[in-house]
Amino acid sequence: MSYVQGLKCRECGRETGLAAVHVCEFCFGPLEVRYDYDAMAGNVTHASIAAGPPTIWRYADLLPELPGTDPADRVDLGAGFTPLVPAPRLGAALGLEDLWLKNDTVNPTWSFKDRVVSVALTAARALGFDTAACASTGNLAHSVAAHAAGSGMSAYVFIPSDLETAKVQAAAVYGQHLVAVKGNYDDVNRLCAEVAGEYGWAFVNVNVRPYYAEGSKTIGFEIAEQLGWRLPDHVVAPMASGSMLTKIDKGFTELTRLELVAAAPWKVSGAQATGCSPIARAHKDGSGVVRPVRPDTIAKSLAIGDPADGYYALDAVERTGGAMEDVSDTEIVDAIQLLARTEGLFAETAGGVTVAVLRKLAAQGRIEPSERTVAVISGVGLKTLDAVADRVGPAFTINAGLDDFTAALSLSARAETPGR
Amino acid sequence: MSYVQGLKCRECGRETGLAAVHVCEFCFGPLEVRYDYDAMAGNVTHASIAAGPPTIWRYADLLPELPGTDPADRVDLGAGFTPLVPAPRLGAALGLEDLWLKNDTVNPTWSFKDRVVSVALTAARALGFDTAACASTGNLAHSVAAHAAGSGMSAYVFIPSDLETAKVQAAAVYGQHLVAVKGNYDDVNRLCAEVAGEYGWAFVNVNVRPYYAEGSKTIGFEIAEQLGWRLPDHVVAPMASGSMLTKIDKGFTELTRLELVAAAPWKVSGAQATGCSPIARAHKDGSGVVRPVRPDTIAKSLAIGDPADGYYALDAVERTGGAMEDVSDTEIVDAIQLLARTEGLFAETAGGVTVAVLRKLAAQGRIEPSERTVAVISGVGLKTLDAVADRVGPAFTINAGLDDFTAALSLSARAETPGR
Numbered sequence: 058m059s060y061v062q063g064l065k066c067r068e069c070g071r072e073t074g075l076a077a078v079h080v081c082e083f084c085f086g087p088l089e090v091r092y093d094y095d096a097m098a099g100n101v102t103h104a105s106i107a108a109g110p111p112t113i114w115r116y117a118d119l120l121p122e123l124p125g126t127d128p129a130d131r132v133d134l135g136a137g138f139t140p141l142v143p144a145p146r147l148g149a150a151l152g153l154e155d156l157w158l159k160n161d162t163v164n165p166t167w168s169f170k171d172r173v174v175s176v177a178l179t180a181a182r183a184l185g186f187d188t189a190a191c192a193s194t195g196n197l198a199h200s201v202a203a204h205a206a207g208s209g210m211s212a213y214v215f216i217p218s219d220l221e222t223a224k225v226q227a228a229a230v231y232g233q234h235l236v237a238v239k240g241n242y243d244d245v246n247r248l249c250a251e252v253a254g255e256y257g258w259a260f261v262n263v264n265v266r267p268y269y270a271e272g273s274k275t276i277g278f279e280i281a282e283q284l285g286w287r288l289p290d291h292v293v294a295p296m297a298s299g300s301m302l303t304k305i306d307k308g309f310t311e312l313t314r315l316e317l318v319a320a321a322p323w324k325v326s327g328a329q330a331t332g333c334s335p336i337a338r339a340h341k342d343g344s345g346v347v348r349p350v351r352p353d354t355i356a357k358s359l360a361i362g363d364p365a366d367g368y369y370a371l372d373a374v375e376r377t378g379g380a381m382e383d384v385s386d387t388e389i390v391d392a393i394q395l396l397a398r399t400e401g402l403f404a405e406t407a408g409g410v411t412v413a414v415l416r417k418l419a420a421q422g423r424i425e426p427s428e429r430t431v432a433v434i435s436g437v438g439l440k441t442l443d444a445v446a447d448r449v450g451p452a453f454t455i456n457a458g459l460d461d462f463t464a465a466l467s468l469s470a471r472a473e474t475p476g477r
Numbered sequence: 478m479s480y481v482q483g484l485k486c487r488e489c490g491r492e493t494g495l496a497a498v499h500v501c502e503f504c505f506g507p508l509e510v511r512y513d514y515d516a517m518a519g520n521v522t523h524a525s526i527a528a529g530p531p532t533i534w535r536y537a538d539l540l541p542e543l544p545g546t547d548p549a550d551r552v553d554l555g556a557g558f559t560p561l562v563p564a565p566r567l568g569a570a571l572g573l574e575d576l577w578l579k580n581d582t583v584n585p586t587w588s589f590k591d592r593v594v595s596v597a598l599t600a601a602r603a604l605g606f607d608t609a610a611c612a613s614t615g616n617l618a619h620s621v622a623a624h625a626a627g628s629g630m631s632a633y634v635f636i637p638s639d640l641e642t643a644k645v646q647a648a649a650v651y652g653q654h655l656v657a658v659k660g661n662y663d664d665v666n667r668l669c670a671e672v673a674g675e676y677g678w679a680f681v682n683v684n685v686r687p688y689y690a691e692g693s694k695t696i697g698f699e700i701a702e703q704l705g706w707r708l709p710d711h712v713v714a715p716m717a718s719g720s721m722l723t724k725i726d727k728g729f730t731e732l733t734r735l736e737l738v739a740a741a742p743w744k745v746s747g748a749q750a751t752g753c754s755p756i757a758r759a760h761k762d763g764s765g766v767v768r769p770v771r772p773d774t775i776a777k778s779l780a781i782g783d784p785a786d787g788y789y790a791l792d793a794v795e796r797t798g799g800a801m802e803d804v805s806d807t808e809i810v811d812a813i814q815l816l817a818r819t820e821g822l823f824a825e826t827a828g829g830v831t832v833a834v835l836r837k838l839a840a841q842g843r844i845e846p847s848e849r850t851v852a853v854i855s856g857v858g859l860k861t862l863d864a865v866a867d868r869v870g871p872a873f874t875i876n877a878g879l880d881d882f883t884a885a886l887s888l889s890a891r892a893e894t895p896g897r
Contacts, residue, residue: 111531111560134821135560135580140531142555146629160555163583165821167859207821209566218874226862229869232818236882237871244877251879398652401554401585401627439587439859442646449649451657454638457664459671462656 059124060097064088064267067369075123077184077259079266087365088267090121097315103286106278106317113137113172113275119311120176120275121268123183132178132208136164136171137275141283141431146399147412151419155429157289159280160402161436166203168196168358168405168436169301173272174204174261180268181259187211190258192249194242195224195358196436201261202231213258215245224440242360270366273301277308280431281318288312288323290428291379293415295407295435296327297359299336299370305433306373326379326424327370328414330354330406334383336367341381345371355386355444356406358436380423384413390444392416396434403438411435479544480517484508484687487789495543497604497679499686507785508687510541517735523706526698526737533557533592533695539731540596540695541688543603552598552628556584556591557695561703561851566819567832571839575849577709579700580822581856586623588616588778588825588856589696589721594624594681596692601679607631610678612669614662615644615778616856621681622651633678635665644860662780690786693721697728700851701738708732708743710848711799713835715827715855716747716756717779719790725853726793746799746844747790748834750774750826754803756787761801765791775806775864776826778856800843804833810864812836816854823858831855 064073068086079088101118109115113136114128122131140160148156161169174197178189190213191201198214205212214228218237229235238245253260261269281288288309294302306325312318329337332354339347347367352360364370374381384392389406392413397403404412415432418424438445453469455461485492488506499508521538529535533556534548542551560580568576581589594617598609610633611621618634625632634648638657649655658665673680681689701708708729714722726745732738749757752774759767767787772780784790794801804812809826812833817823824832835852838844858865873889875881 135562140555146627160585163555163585163587165580165583166823167583167587167857203817203821203823205821206818207566216871218871222866223862225871226866226869227823227859229871230814230817230823230858230865231821232814232869235871236885237874238877239874240877248877248879248882252882255879255883394650394652397623397650398626401623401625401651403586403623403647403650437587437859438650439647439857442643445650446642446646449646449652451636451638451645451649451655454657454659457658457660457668459668459675462668462672463675465656 059122059126060093060118061121061123062091062093065091075184077181077186077264079264090267090271092119094311094314101315103317106282111138113175113272116275116278119278121180121271123180126179126183130182131175132182132204132210133175134165134171134204134207136175138279139163141280144400147396150395150399151416152426153419153424153430154426157429157431158400158402159276159431159433161276161434162402162404166196166199167440168200169273169276169433170196170200171204172275173269174200176272177261177265177269178204178208178210178259181265182210184259186257186259188213188258190249190252190260191215191262192242192245194220195440197261198228202228202233202235205233206231215249217242217245227440243362270300270304273304274308274311276301276433277305278312281309281312286318288318288321289431291324291326291424291430292433293326293328293411293418293430294433295359295411296329296336296364296370297361298364299327299366301433302327303366303369303373306377322377324377324379325373326414326418327374327381328411329381329383330356330359330389330410331383331385333360333362335362336364336370337381337383339367340371340374347371356389356410358405358407359410380418382414382417384410384417388413390448393438393445394448397438402434404434405436405438405441406444407436408434408438409444479542479546480513480538481541481543482511482513485511495604497601497606497684499684510687510691512539514734521735523737526702531558533595533692536695536698539698541600541691543600546599546603550602551595552602552624552630553595554585554591554624554627556595558699559583561700564820567816570815570819571836572846573839573844573850574846577849577851578820578822579696579851579853581696581854582822582824586616586619587860588620589853590616590620591624592695593689593692594620597681597685597689598624598628598630598679600688601685602630604679606677606679608633608678610669610672610680611635611682612662612665614640615860617681618648622648622653622655625653626651635669637662637665647860663782690720690724693724694728694731696721696853697725698732701729701732706738708738708741709851711744711746711844711850712853713746713748713831713838713850714853715779715831716749716784716790717781718784719747719756719786721853722747723786723789723793726797742797744797744799745793746834746838747794747801748831749801749803750776750779750809750830751803751805753780753782755782756784756790757801757803759787760791760794767791776809776830778825778827779830800838802834802837804830804837808833810868813858813865814868822854824854825856825858825861826864827856828854828858829864
């Protein structure tokens with residue numbers, strides 16, 4: 058059965074039915090999915106969840122699946138239930154004693170976007186859409202194209218025409234309609250708002266955004282379940298629109314309300330790149346005002362200059378006693394390398410942002426050494442290889458002989474000897 | 478407890494103790510791990526496996542973990558227990574009614590090599606090694622570097638100096654010792670054999686190969702468990718050395734012996750690129766003689782010209798009633814696109830080889846439509862983007878206006894109309 062009741066405005070509280078609409082028609086506030094939590098009590102249990110598949114859909118009762126949707130009709134490539142792994146070596150480097158990584162690089166298209174896209178397109182199909190669409194500069198394009206391909210839907214994916222060739226190819230391989238637009242990401246976005254009004258398509262982050270956004274709650278659900286149905290003390294998450302962090306917080310709130318975890322305080326902290334840090338700046342300068350910026354950072358997957366959920370992210374961080382920080386491009390690349398060298402996990406630039414902010418907050422004492430802390434690693438380093446290109450390479454190049462190797466080895470050992 | 482008893486020569490049957498040795502000292506045959514299957518009976522059960530972690534280590538009782546190894550000392554980044562997903566749309570395209578994909582792109586370094594490396598380095602560390610090594614042109618380099626980094630071991634990874642820059646960077650980011658060797662893969666391999674004799678290091682595919690190879694059994698274990706503890710009718714796997722396929726067959730044999738699955742026939746079939754098909758050729762020409770070749774194919778991760786397990790792969794395929802085929806580079810790229818377009822899964826060239834051979838065997842009637850068939854997708858397409866580079870791209874490029882989009886759309890719709 059479905060516990061979904063309809064949509065509700067986050068600002069004025071007016072309720073409306075399930076439809077492909079994302080803005081309140083009374084006050085223009087964002088719409089959010091409403092659930093019947095009372096009906097869930099006693100029916101949504103550890104056992105009912107454990108009986109589900111090893112994907113986000115084990116939490117189907119807490120997702121906006123429309124009444125009557127057959128599980129076989131889900132748009133599902135297997136997103137979610139990714140590993141939560143202990144990170145003792147990174148923890149030691151940062152002075153954190155109980156650090157964990159949520160490894161979202163092992164999703165169907167190797168980023169956390171698969172969670173939100175799977176939920177969005179499942180709802181879209183149930184609402185009668187056969188065509189999906191999005192504006193994106195990378196991970197979202199990849200995920201929408203793959204999910205549409207795998208489910209027999211059709212997709213229009215709008216990208217800036219100057220996008221890196223590798224990202225274009227990775228999105229184009231799924232055989233969907235890739236539309237290159239002459240302009241920057243803001244131009245593409247503006248066009249998409251127009252197209253969404255004109256064509257009867259499900260734009261994942263426009264008209265089906267209320268469903269889309271709910272997918273990120275599963276990160277919170279999984280963290281709690283994988284910790285043995287206990288909440289962590291602290292979660293550090295990257296912020297683009299700010300939505301993921303607010304939904305992790307919402308996930309923890311729902312689990313507590315349903316008594317699936319013991320009530321306990323948690324903190325959520327947000328990470329941005331300095332070159333695009335409108336939310337972190339609003340937190341740090343005490344103004345609470347999110348001022349749009351023109352992004353200039355290597356962390357392109359986080360480069361949203363006018364973040365839709367900025368104020369909700371500020372609220373979640375301030376309400377839970379978390380923090381926000383931002384980091385330079387150099388700190389981002391340092392953190393990508395630190396994570397790879399200590400834990401064997403190669404993250405994209407957004408993961409570098411998260412680890413660099415984690416490092417900063419630990420150094421500032423805003424994460425205590427003993428806090429059980431989870432950092433969300435949201436995407437794979439293979440998509441942003443350029444970030445490390447001029448930093449890494451072979452230790453040495455030799456001819457194919459044992460003597461050559463031995464000579465090079467002893468030379469490099471001497472070079473590494475302190476004092477030389 | 479450990480059920481590992483020692484090593485045994487696959488040719489002459491002589492037994493020896495657990496050590497870092499891979500060749501029989503009497504007949505130079507390959508050594509294999511020996512287990513006490515009788516002691517396992519009744520102790521290794523569905524329940525004991527289900528109680529384990531969601532990784533290859535849930536099958537620890539059937540892996541060469543040395544007696545007394547503490548699970549906390551495993552070299553474990555979370556490899557394995559990857560999704561087995563139904564592939565109805567690819568199945569429909571190929572005329573197969575019950576097709577499944579084993580998606581090994583979602584491993585810690587996004588290829589199946591993490592399975593064998595985790596097992597090899599766990600054994601190596603238990604045997605007293607603190608340094609790992611390998612020769613590789615890609616996935617193995619990546620996996621060894623990551624596992625060494627994540628576990629605090631040290632690694633020397635030998636690569637040909639002309640390897641693609643992207644692959645070098647992806648392996649180098651883990652901060653281990655990357656040694657570029659002027660020469661081709663065979664030259665690198667030869668040097669590694671010399672280095673292995675000279676330095677006290679664990680070469681994953683040389684002196685600890687008996688442990689390493691066992692890791693591939695987990696593909697077979699997982700397929701059976703994920704099918705509800707039932708064997709599939711047919712598995713199609715890529716062949717480089719030929720080891721993976723033989724170990725899937727061994728995994729099924731072990732499960733049957735332990736009565737963890739009902740006894741039933743299965744077939745294993747092997748896939749190679751025509752440009753490096755010494756095993757498939759030996760099968761197809763009826764000679765049974767594996768003649769070394771000089772590889773020339775885009776499927777570089779399968780390009781082993783002189784495959785160590787070629788005869789064992791021939792035996793497994795012929796004993797189970799399977800088949801072998803090989804496919805051209807064009808067929809490989811076609812299959813990468815077909816897989817992405819039907820199932821939303823973007824595979825590297827080796828996955829293209831597997832799907833292209835699957836297609837060929839289905840067309841030849843050597844896989845029946847009703848057979849429950851599993852294809853092993855062994856690595857991620859992001860590592861071999863070049864393969865599709867000149868095939869895919871934007872459908873059209875437009876200015877950022879609604880009119881421009883509508884015009885381009887109607888133009889492309891007309892272009893797609895049959896008869897024009």
